[in-house]
Amino acid sequence: xxxxxxxxxxxxxxxxxxxxxxxxxxxxxxxxxxxxxxxxxxxxxxxxxxxxxxxxxxxxxxxxxxxxxxxxxxxxxxxxxxxxxxxxxxxxxxxxxxxxxxxxxxxxxxxxxxxxxxxxxxxxxxxxxxxxxxxxxxxxxxxxxxxxxxxxxxxxxxxxxxxxxxxxxxxxxxxxxxxxxx
Amino acid sequence: xxxxxxxxxxxxxxxxxxxxxxxxxxxxxxxxxxxxxxxxxxxxxxxxxxxxxxxxxxxxxxxxxxxxxxxxxxxxxxxxxxxxxxxxxxxxxxxxxxxxxxxxxxxxxxxxxxxxxxxxxxxxxxxx
Numbered sequence: 481x482x483x484x485x486x487x488x489x490x491x492x493x494x495x496x497x498x499x500x501x502x503x504x505x506x507x508x509x510x511x512x513x514x515x516x517x518x519x520x521x522x523x524x525x526x527x528x529x530x531x532x533x534x535x536x537x538x539x540x541x542x543x544x545x546x547x548x549x550x551x552x553x554x555x556x557x558x559x560x561x562x563x564x565x566x567x568x569x570x571x572x573x574x575x576x577x578x579x580x581x582x583x584x585x586x587x588x589x590x591x592x593x594x595x596x597x598x599x600x601x602x603x604x605x606x607x608x609x610x611x612x613x614x615x616x617x618x619x620x621x622x623x624x625x626x627x628x629x630x631x632x633x634x635x636x637x638x639x640x641x642x643x644x645x646x647x648x649x650x651x652x653x654x655x656x657x658x659x660x661x662x
Numbered sequence: 663x664x665x666x667x668x669x670x671x672x673x674x675x676x677x678x679x680x681x682x683x684x685x686x687x688x689x690x691x692x693x694x695x696x697x698x699x700x701x702x703x704x705x706x707x708x709x710x711x712x713x714x715x716x717x718x719x720x721x722x723x724x725x726x727x728x729x730x731x732x733x734x735x736x737x738x739x740x741x742x743x744x745x746x747x748x749x750x751x752x753x754x755x756x757x758x759x760x761x762x763x764x765x766x767x768x769x770x771x772x773x774x775x776x777x778x779x780x781x782x783x784x785x786x787x788x789x790x
Contacts, residue, residue, distance in 0.1 A: 551703045554679070576714065580722065581706050601707050 485529035492634040498537040506564035521562040534572035534584035547605040554599035618651035676711035690778040742766040756782040
């Protein structure tokens with residue numbers, strides 16, 4: 481199973497806001513097994529989906545050079561369960577963006593109704609404390625972002641189509657595809 | 663320019679929000695780590711909140727002088743030397759280092775900062 485908790489991006493404006501959707505299906509193991517006979521999509525995986533939406537927004541702001549981790553959930557409120565057949569619309573906005581971290585406000589909506597509000601803090605791993613090992617193989621990350629159709633909707637800060645990061649493209653020809661994600 | 667009470671109230675609000683503690687736990691004497699349970703990642707969160715609340719920039723090394731505490735010129739046998747203490751005082755003139763000076767073990771530095779120190783730091787930035 482891949483650790484992909486969004487299905488595709490629907491909007492992406494660099495350094496500002498990202499939107500993605502997640503369709504909930506009864507065929508997903510976490511839905512089927514989390515609460516037997518009451519199939520819901522676990523809230524923790526909604527947080528993960530919002531974190532992927534927001535984390536990619538933050539990562540792109542640094543041209544995918546920083547190693548970004550979800551460091552803290554400031555708050556998370558859930559207003560209704562997400563059930564099979566629902567489509568969750570995720571929105572992540574950058575509240576604060578600095579050289580050592582970022583604050584993201586994220587929401588999930590279902591059929592226009594608010595489903596979740598989550599505040600997240602992302603931190604960047606520095607070499608002094610965490611070494612230089614990569615979190616993601618850049619080529620694999622690029623493949624994942626293509627699967628999520630990021631480049632179909634992504635805009636730069638001026639609203640022009642976002643070109644694929646050279647940092648990710650340079651690695652593409654030399655790597656094993658999708659070897660280490662998921 | 664905010665008054666000292668206003669500074670305390672905003673610092674208190676930031677700490678309540680970042681650490682999930684109650685208002686009355688955030689006393690001036692409370693230590694950030696020992697009393698309020700702050701972990702390393704919380705400090706980044708607190709810095710972000712203080713910058714926003716007071717519209718200030720906080721150079722990280724002013725609050726977290728790790729460069730001094732990991733410098734072999736200033737640390738011997740796990741303790742900060744006199745020269746190191748002098749550097750710390752210069753960098754952190756707003757902090758009360760008197761207790762730390764009695765036994766300046768590097769490992770104890772993390773639990774040094776109090777809410778009052780944080781308010782003093784903010785005051786030094788906003789000129790309250």
